[in-house]
Amino acid sequence: VRPAFQIVERCRKxxxxxxxxxxxxxxxxxxxxxxxxxDLRTWMQHAGMTVSIDxxxxxxxxxxxxxxxxxxxxxxxxxxxxxxxxAFDGILGVVLGVELVELLIGRRFHFAIEMVGFSEEExxxxxxxxxxxxxxxxxxxxxxxxxxxxxxxxxxxxxAKIPDARVTGPTLGYLEFHxxxxxxxxxxxxxxxxxxxxxxxxRCDVRFEGHANHAGTMPxxxxxxxxxxxxxxxxAVEREAVAGRDLVATVGRIDARPGAGNVIAGSAAMSLDVxxxxxxxxTGVVARLLDCARQIAARRGLTFTSELRLDQPAAPMDAGLTxxxxxxxxxxxxxxxxxxxxxxxxxxxxxxxxxxxxxxxRSPGGISHHPDExxxxxxxxxxxxxxxxFLEQLERTHG
Ligand SMILES: [Zn+2]
Numbered sequence: 001v002r003p004a005f006q007i008v009e010r011c012r013k014x015x016x017x018x019x020x021x022x023x024x025x026x027x028x029x030x031x032x033x034x035x036x037x038x039d040l041r042t043w044m045q046h047a048g049m050t051v052s053i054d055x056x057x058x059x060x061x062x063x064x065x066x067x068x069x070x071x072x073x074x075x076x077x078x079x080x081x082x083x084x085x086x087a088f089d090g091i092l093g094v095v096l097g098v099e100l101v102e103l104l105i106g107r108r109f110h111f112a113i114e115m116v117g118f119s120e121e122e123x124x125x126x127x128x129x130x131x132x133x134x135x136x137x138x139x140x141x142x143x144x145x146x147x148x149x150x151x152x153x154x155x156x157x158x159x160a161k162i163p164d165a166r167v168t169g170p171t172l173g174y175l176e177f178h179x180x181x182x183x184x185x186x187x188x189x190x191x192x193x194x195x196x197x198x199x200x201x202x203r204c205d206v207r208f209e210g211h212a213n214h215a216g217t218m219p220x221x222x223x224x225x226x227x228x229x230x231x232x233x234x235x236a237v238e239r240e241a242v243a244g245r246d247l248v249a250t251v252g253r254i255d256a257r258p259g260a261g262n263v264i265a266g267s268a269a270m271s272l273d274v275x276x277x278x279x280x281x282x283t284g285v286v287a288r289l290l291d292c293a294r295q296i297a298a299r300r301g302l303t304f305t306s307e308l309r310l311d312q313p314a315a316p317m318d319a320g321l322t323x324x325x326x327x328x329x330x331x332x333x334x335x336x337x338x339x340x341x342x343x344x345x346x347x348x349x350x351x352x353x354x355x356x357x358x359x360x361x362r363s364p365g366g367i368s369h370h371p372d373e374x375x376x377x378x379x380x381x382x383x384x385x386x387x388x389x390f391l392e393q394l395e396r397t398h399g
Contacts, residue, residue, distance in 0.1 A: 017033070036059075056131055056157075061098065062112065062115075064112050070109075070112045071169070072111060075093075075177075076346060077117070078132060080122050086374070092361070126144075128147065174350040174351070174355070176345060178361070179363045184366075185360060190335055190362065194338050194359060195357070197315060198340070198343075198345060200282050210264070212263055213264045214262070226266055230254060274289070276314070279314055317347065321356065324394060327393055331389040341358070341360070362376065364376060
């Protein structure tokens with residue numbers, strides 16, 4: 001259990017490196033990231049890794065295999081945070097991986113281990129997420145390189161070297177430890193969850209238009225109330241998601257105009273967010289919900305328009321590597337509960353290029369993206385033990 005306490009302590013220590021005193025806010029290549037890199041560099045070197053920072057600011061620790069031409073296993077998660085974050089989202093996976101390598105005390109496998117602390121996952125600084133992992137799979141286009149170029153240069157790095165960040169050579173796969181950021185594992189009284197897939201996402205901007213008018217003089221039967229139409233539709237969105245299986249649908253934003261208490265709303269603009277691990281189900285749900293909105297609009301004498309903002313396919317984790325992970329969880333005496341991730345993660349990006357697997361740790365209270373975010377030392381110990389079994393199982397398979 002002592003290494004688990006050290007992991008929690010190190011996460012708390014790294015939380016002190018923040019862009020905003022009094023809060024945990026750490027964005028892509030901010031000055032606070034220098035402190036995180038310095039601490040991680042020390043710990044990685046102590047664990048026997050060779051450390052470098054690539055051109056997008058990912059910190060990379062290389063722990064050599066038994067032979068120079070050994071394939072590599074990549075273990076990673078992200079170092080950046082949302083504004084006013086907790087101390088564990090992302091960074092726990094990096095600190096846990098470093099501890100895992102330290103526990104090997106110099107033991108070599110027939111594969112090398114590369115630890116990656118991704119510089120950017122949340123998309124806070126430039127509104128573009130996953131800059132760190134996208135660099136590893138060679139998915140940084142010219143526009144993004146220009147957008148992030150000044151920040152990269154200000155940090156002392158060279159944007160021209162971004163292509164060198166790409167992973168080359170034989171790779172066994174990618175493993176990520178991450179807090180669940182939801183209440184499911186806690187509700188099942190489980191420490192760990194084996195991620196089967198990362199859900200796909202659809203996001204739309206939608207709008208009902210009617211006629212603004214006087215709230216006192218316009219009789220109910222003559223109104224074209226955009227907000228009342230929106231309210232009817234929001235109820236339908238919720239009913240559709242509740243009736244579905246492992247489906248979530250959310251209207252998280254509404255802007256009613258003109259927005260006065262004594263005026264019937266002339267327009268209501270909203271967001272729609274739909275997530276499911278099956279892309280056909282997800283796109284089918286979106287189509288039904290938009291159709292439902294058109295029917296509501298027609299009945300109420302409103303117009304309805306929609307614009308698709310994001311159509312991101314689901315990312316299944318690799319079946320083989322996930323089975324190795326599930327076995328490792330069971331070898332530690334834990335239940336290998338399988339679950340989908342409703343949130344996006346670096347594993348989703350890495351899965352485009354190599355087998356990826358992901359392990360969730362219980363989030364107490366289901367709390368994340370909040371200062372009260374936490375993790376239980378017993379769950380960290382369980383994840384660490386799983387990591388050891390995972391490496392041993394890979395060694396048996398590839399040795
Ligand atoms: Zn995260």
